Amino acid sequence: MITAHVKTKLIEIVGRENYDDSEADRLVYSYDATPQFQSLPDGVISPDNAKQVSDIVKVCNEHNIPIIPRGSGTNLCAGTCPTEGGLVLLFRHMNRILEIDEENLTVTVQPGVITLDMINEVEAKGLFYPPDPSSMKISTIGGNINENSGGLRGLKYGVTRDYVIALEIVLANGDIICTGGKLAKDVAGYDLTRLFVGSEGTLGIITEATLKLIPMPETKKTMLALYQDIDAAARSVSNIIANKIIPTTLEFLDQPTLQVVEDFAQIGLPTNVQAVLLIEQDGPEQVVERDMQRIAELCMLEQAVSVEVAQSEEHAMALRTARRAALSALARLKPTTILEDATVPRSEIAKMVRSINEIAVKYDVNICTFGHAGDGNLHPTCPTDSRNHDEIERVEKAFAEIFEKAVELGGTITGEHGVGVMKAPYLELKLGEQGIAAMRSIKAAFDPNNIMNPGKVFAKESRKRVVVTR
Amino acid sequence: MITAHVKTKLIEIVGRENYDDSEADRLVYSYDATPQFQSLPDGVISPDNAKQVSDIVKVCNEHNIPIIPRGSGTNLCAGTCPTEGGLVLLFRHMNRILEIDEENLTVTVQPGVITLDMINEVEAKGLFYPPDPSSMKISTIGGNINENSGGLRGLKYGVTRDYVIALEIVLANGDIICTGGKLAKDVAGYDLTRLFVGSEGTLGIITEATLKLIPMPETKKTMLALYQDIDAAARSVSNIIANKIIPTTLEFLDQPTLQVVEDFAQIGLPTNVQAVLLIEQDGPEQVVERDMQRIAELCMLEQAVSVEVAQSEEHAMALRTARRAALSALARLKPTTILEDATVPRSEIAKMVRSINEIAVKYDVNICTFGHAGDGNLHPTCPTDSRNHDEIERVEKAFAEIFEKAVELGGTITGEHGVGVMKAPYLELKLGEQGIAAMRSIKAAFDPNNIMNPGKVFAKESRKRVVVTR
Numbered sequence: 018m019i020t021a022h023v024k025t026k027l028i029e030i031v032g033r034e035n036y037d038d039s040e041a042d043r044l045v046y047s048y049d050a051t052p053q054f055q056s057l058p059d060g061v062i063s064p065d066n067a068k069q070v071s072d073i074v075k076v077c078n079e080h081n082i083p084i085i086p087r088g089s090g091t092n093l094c095a096g097t098c099p100t101e102g103g104l105v106l107l108f109r110h111m112n113r114i115l116e117i118d119e120e121n122l123t124v125t126v127q128p129g130v131i132t133l134d135m136i137n138e139v140e141a142k143g144l145f146y147p148p149d150p151s152s153m154k155i156s157t158i159g160g161n162i163n164e165n166s167g168g169l170r171g172l173k174y175g176v177t178r179d180y181v182i183a184l185e186i187v188l189a190n191g192d193i194i195c196t197g198g199k200l201a202k203d204v205a206g207y208d209l210t211r212l213f214v215g216s217e218g219t220l221g222i223i224t225e226a227t228l229k230l231i232p233m234p235e236t237k238k239t240m241l242a243l244y245q246d247i248d249a250a251a252r253s254v255s256n257i258i259a260n261k262i263i264p265t266t267l268e269f270l271d272q273p274t275l276q277v278v279e280d281f282a283q284i285g286l287p288t289n290v291q292a293v294l295l296i297e298q299d300g301p302e303q304v305v306e307r308d309m310q311r312i313a314e315l316c317m318l319e320q321a322v323s324v325e326v327a328q329s330e331e332h333a334m335a336l337r338t339a340r341r342a343a344l345s346a347l348a349r350l351k352p353t354t355i356l357e358d359a360t361v362p363r364s365e366i367a368k369m370v371r372s373i374n375e376i377a378v379k380y381d382v383n384i385c386t387f388g389h390a391g392d393g394n395l396h397p398t399c400p401t402d403s404r405n406h407d408e409i410e411r412v413e414k415a416f417a418e419i420f421e422k423a424v425e426l427g428g429t430i431t432g433e434h435g436v437g438v439m440k441a442p443y444l445e446l447k448l449g450e451q452g453i454a455a456m457r458s459i460k461a462a463f464d465p466n467n468i469m470n471p472g473k474v475f476a477k478e479s480r481k482r483v484v485v486t487r
Numbered sequence: 488m489i490t491a492h493v494k495t496k497l498i499e500i501v502g503r504e505n506y507d508d509s510e511a512d513r514l515v516y517s518y519d520a521t522p523q524f525q526s527l528p529d530g531v532i533s534p535d536n537a538k539q540v541s542d543i544v545k546v547c548n549e550h551n552i553p554i555i556p557r558g559s560g561t562n563l564c565a566g567t568c569p570t571e572g573g574l575v576l577l578f579r580h581m582n583r584i585l586e587i588d589e590e591n592l593t594v595t596v597q598p599g600v601i602t603l604d605m606i607n608e609v610e611a612k613g614l615f616y617p618p619d620p621s622s623m624k625i626s627t628i629g630g631n632i633n634e635n636s637g638g639l640r641g642l643k644y645g646v647t648r649d650y651v652i653a654l655e656i657v658l659a660n661g662d663i664i665c666t667g668g669k670l671a672k673d674v675a676g677y678d679l680t681r682l683f684v685g686s687e688g689t690l691g692i693i694t695e696a697t698l699k700l701i702p703m704p705e706t707k708k709t710m711l712a713l714y715q716d717i718d719a720a721a722r723s724v725s726n727i728i729a730n731k732i733i734p735t736t737l738e739f740l741d742q743p744t745l746q747v748v749e750d751f752a753q754i755g756l757p758t759n760v761q762a763v764l765l766i767e768q769d770g771p772e773q774v775v776e777r778d779m780q781r782i783a784e785l786c787m788l789e790q791a792v793s794v795e796v797a798q799s800e801e802h803a804m805a806l807r808t809a810r811r812a813a814l815s816a817l818a819r820l821k822p823t824t825i826l827e828d829a830t831v832p833r834s835e836i837a838k839m840v841r842s843i844n845e846i847a848v849k850y851d852v853n854i855c856t857f858g859h860a861g862d863g864n865l866h867p868t869c870p871t872d873s874r875n876h877d878e879i880e881r882v883e884k885a886f887a888e889i890f891e892k893a894v895e896l897g898g899t900i901t902g903e904h905g906v907g908v909m910k911a912p913y914l915e916l917k918l919g920e921q922g923i924a925a926m927r928s929i930k931a932a933f934d935p936n937n938i939m940n941p942g943k944v945f946a947k948e949s950r951k952r953v954v955v956t957r
Contacts (some may be wrong), residue, residue, distance in 0.1 A: 073525050120729050120834035143731060165674050176672055178681075179649070192921040201830040201862040202646060202902035204635050204685050205917045206944060207926045211648075211681040232731035259590050261702035262611060304771045362669035364590035370758075392671040432672035440675075447675045451662040455933070456677045462928035474676060 019104070023080050027062060027104075030072045035063040036108070046105040049090035049097040049440055050152075052353045053403050058085065058099035060350025065110045067185055067193050067224040075191040076466075077104060083471045086218045088160030090128065092425030093153035093356055096164060096217050096343075100472040102161065103153035108159055111224065114138055121199045122230045123182065125260070128159025128223055144230040147174030151341045157290040165215030167372075169340065172391035173265045173299075174231075176433065178214040185225035186213055189464040199227060211292055217435055217468035220463045234299035237265070238309050239333035240295040242316040242324045243287055247271060247374075250292040251367030253319040254390045254437030257296075258363060260315060262308050266297035267391030268340055271370075274347065274385040274398070281346035282339040290322055294390065295340055297333075343387050344398070351400035357416055372422045373397045380415040384410065394432035416474040420446055443478040489529040489574070495534060495803050497574075498544045505533040505580070516528050516575040519560035520622075521909055522823045523873050528555065528569035535580045537655055537663050537694040544692065544938075545661040547574060551754035553941045555689040558599065558630030561622035563826055564907025566634060566687050568675040570942040578629055581694065586612030591669045593652065594699045598629025598693055614700040617644030619775075621811045621902070632693055637903030639810065642861035643735045643769075644701075646903065648684040655695035656683055659934040669697060682929075686942035687905050690933045704769035707735070710777050712764040712786040712794045713757055717741060717747065717844075720762040721837030723789040724860045727766075728833060730785060732778050736767035737861030738810050743869070744857040751816035758878040759869065761790055767803075802804055813857050814868070822868035823879075827886055830902030831892035833863040842892045843867045850885040852878065864902035890916055911946040 019027075019038065028036050035135040037043075039059040048055040062089045064070045077084050083103025090097050093164055099105055108129030117139055124139055124146065131152040136146050149168035150156055153454040162184075168177045183197035186209075197210040199363070213220060243251040254267055268277065270293045279286040279482070287293065294316065298308045313324040327333035336471050370386060373395070377384040388395035397419055418445045420430045430436075430443045445453055457475060460467075489497070489508065494673035498506050507513075508530040511619050518525040529552070534540045537767070547554050553573025560567050569575055578599030585595040587609055594609055594616065602623040606616050619638035620626055632654075637646045655666035656679075667673055667680040683690060716722040724737055740748065740763045757763065764786065768778045783794040796804035807898040818824040831839045840856060843865070847854040867889055890900045890913045900906075900913045915923055927945060930937075 087538070112511075118834070120725055121832045122728065144700050165678075167672050171672060178678065188921075188925060192924070194919070194922045194925055198897055198899060199834075200830055200857070200897075200902070201833070202637050202830055202864045203899040204640060204901050204903055205899045206906060206914055206923070207686055207690075207929055208648065208681055209682070209922075209925060211678050214678070218675055220677075233735065255590055258592065263702065301771065301774045301777075303773050307771075360670055360672055362591045363671070364669075389672070394672045399751055417587070427668055427670075429668060429670055429673040429675045429676050432670070433674055435674050436676060444676055449664065451658075452664045452666070452679075453676070454656060454662070455664055455679060458932035459677055459929060462932040463925070 019082060023076060023082065027073060027077050030069050031062055031064050037061045038256060046087065047099065047248035049092055049095060050399055051093050051095040051098065052096035052355060054098040054100070054438060056098055056100045057102065058105045058391040059235060061105045061107060063107045063109050064485045067187060070222055070224050071191045071193050073106065074187050074189060077468050078189055078191065078466055081319065081466055081468060083468055084222070084469050086159065086163065086222050088157030089155045089328055092160065092164050092435060092437065094419040094431070094435040096437035098438060100438055106222065108157065115213055116143055117356045118199065123199050123227050124230055125225065125227045126158050127225060128157060130158045132156050132158055132161055138317050139230055140233060142369070143233050145233040146180065146228060146230055148177045148180060150330045151344065158226060159223055162214050162226055163216065163218050164435045167389065169266045169268060169337070169389065171389060172267050173263050178211055179213050180229045181226055182229050183227035184210050184213055184223055186221040186223055188221045189466065189469050217437060217473050219460060219474050220469060236302045236305050237297060237299040238305050239327040240296045240309060240313065240324060241336065242296060243290040244292045245290055245322055246320060247292045247370055248367045249319045249321070250294055251370055251390065253294060253316045253321065254366055256315050256319065257312055257365050258391065260311065264296050264298045264308070264312065264391060266295065268295040268338065268388070270295070270343065270387040271385060272389040274343055277341050277346045277385070278339050282342055284335045284339055286339060295336055303388055347385060347398050347400055351402055353401045353403040354398060355401060355412060355416070356396055356398040357419065358394060358396050358434045359419050359428060359430060360392065360394040361423050361428030363391060365426040365428065366393055369395060369423065369426060372395050373419055374417045375416050377484065380411040382412050382415050384415065392432065393428065417443070422476045436474045438472060441474060444476065489552060491893050493546060495553065496546050497543060500539050501532055501534050507531045516557065517569065519562055519565065521565040522562050522825060523569065524565035524908060526568055527572065528571045528575040529572050531575045531577060533577045533579050537657060539705040540657045540692055540694050541661045541663050543576065544657050544659060547938050548659055548661065550937055551936055553938055554692070555627070555769040555940050556633065556692050558627030561626045562630065562634050562852060562907065564901070564905040564909040566905050566907035566943055569909060576692065579625065587612055588669065593669050593693065593697050594700055595697045596628050597695060598627060600628045601627055602626050602631055609700055610703060613702040613703050616650065616698060616700055618650060621814065628696060629693055630695055632684050633686065633688050633729045634905045637809055637859065637864065639736045639738060639807070639859065641859060642737050643733050648681055650699045651680055651684050651696055652699050653697035654680050654693055656684055656691045656693055658691045659936065659939050674801035687907060687943050689930060689944050690939060695742060706772045706775050707767060707769040708775050709797040709806055710766045710779060710783065710794060711806065712766060712767060713760040713792040714762045715760055715792055716790060717762045717840055718837050719789045719791070720764055721787050721840055721860065723764060723791065723833050724836055726785050726789065727782055728861065731780065732781060734766050734778070734782065734861060735769045736765065738765040738858070740765070740810065740813065742853060743855040744813055747816045747820060747855070748813055751819065752812055754805045754809055756809060760826045765806055817868050817870055818857060821872055823871045823873040824868060825871060825882060825886070826866055826868040827889065828858070828864060828866050828902045828904045829889050829900060830862065830864040831893050831896045833861060833896030835896040835898065836860055836863055838864060839893065843889055846885050846888050850881040852882050852885050854885065862902065863898065866950060906944045908942060911944060914946065
């Protein structure tokens, strides 16, 4: 609850035009990209700088008001849904690229910068920021950092955490701290930089970040390998890596996904095969050429029906764009789309895909699977309808079993989407009671009044079923 | 103090042969590679497995006994000096490579494995573990993880933290937790894996680790560039990176260092130049060839006196080995050798080297400088004599000023050696009071009784001068 007194204080900090508690605005920020979660915040605030963020946080800490930092709300774990009310904090005034440092190969940004805008700016200077979440056209860097976003190039280049080298953070007590630096090496104390990446706004509010860049790869090639046997596709993934080739991208799409993506994108994707691998390699031309040839051989050895290299950058771009559109395409099928990201060691992909299909049959639900196969990061996706309570219950049971299977295979409940509210009930599967206790102790140390995005990461109680919060 | 009662309990856990509190053994483990620090432990214990470690920790936690996990004691920050007494915990029975997984490109080890032994094992399978601290012939992986060790290949490949993907950890309450997995992506909660890397044994005891491997680079070339002008050498470093070439290794040695290294190694290093860059590139042959040519051009543009490519792997190995021997060589000059690792953004290397030389003159001390120039990670080293109190005081003042300068240039007080006791008084320079408070809150959360390597990282009080603990 935000009282008139607190509201006055907040308006004093940001100005009347940057505080909104109208019904309309509260409704707009009551949900994010995650289906089945909605909850009204008490207000929406748009600070201009770290000092203002610090002042806001102090007020909230004093009055026990939840703060939910929010970029574009594209996350898929209900990480920015204000499930306990409070203040949604927007970065629309903190959205500048502050510096591209070509000598140290870094970019310094405010959290509200759109990911693709930043990528375009650095690429214009011949530099490369590899993390490329599918949402990058609209997602913000701040959101990417809070969720430790992955993407299609993660196999070779890693994820957001691997590129964050310095942060400015406002802690729950209002302290503004700076971690890291433009430094390749820094062991001055604990690595708070990486601890905050992926902490989902539960430990503090990131107000500035310096990201590592690398030189732009010289060339890139894109290939599609088609399979009538899902297992063979999965085995190809393991074989390519085991042959010591690390492609930039190694994506998997099963037949149902292919069908809906083609219906949506209409770029001539084959829909009469059981699975497709979308493979990309980048680097110096001769290396790319050689790797692609070897990859093609390995795919053929595993009974690929055909292997086809994109003949132009336009065609390659169309393939990548189609892959990135998979969620949007699947989302057209039914009113509700539940997309998960169970992840396994890449040697276990074939087993995991098989298990997903068996589980779908067992619970009589429709699950399409695609994802970053090279990372073992799969996206089993269920087009469903949240109004159909019977089906939703079966869907939830199916996903619970998928998470259990992933952990059993040495994997995790979430590879890149985060825990948020959505996956909190399953966290214990991966970490055990003692692992969660360790993480909770960090949360309590940084945020004793639990104002920083409360209700996320840690479940109120251990339970297996997702609880729909309407 | 370990009472007879506690001693009995400890012996019950590990057996009589694995507990030693003889004067001789306590003396052996009273110091590490760091000059000027010595303090007797109360006992030395050698557990066999995580369960035993957990039992030991529970006893220590109950009786408030410090535990100092120790590999080979090669650290340079007094990180394994038992400054508050207690129990030195050795990993001599936990020194096995448990698995090399060629499908997932990982190696799983116990903490007591010698770094180079593990590197040799994985290289025999065509795989590559890049972190290569100069001490790797005797250092352990457990020590490397606790200190987040760097090395000569850090510029291109990163440091230990970038390769640790899963840990088994015994916490101060005796809980055994497992973090991460054989996973390229995992966002299930806070990143405890990377938080523990570099935490210097102050948060828990690492009992097993899974490390990421990459395919072995196909070829490698080594080059020496000679300069009569230190600034020109430093500018070459910046220019190479700004030209979007990331060499594997980019090491700097000044004339005094060159002289002692050549006296020691006798491999024909030039000693009549002011500075040398040792440059290596690895990868596919054509790429290496092209990069080396471009690097040579860039060095010549900056007035290098000459640029010479090693003509054989033997010669290249001799150059690398000589560089790795720099500390040993410098250590022969005087009874005491103080080696630091102030680190700056690589664009600031020229300024930093100049400042170090000015500071040496100002305090009338002899400082040789070498280090990982490509990382901005310099090792200003002072051959001195700890019995000469007047000189030692000047040395300490000089290093304090070097740390201040590094931080002023956007750098850090330690790039790869860790804080330990040695650098604890300077940590506030880098982090500020609020940054230290944030880190202290993590320490308190994980180790409320302060039994885990107490006295390290955090200074008892803020002060500038190094306090010699004898």
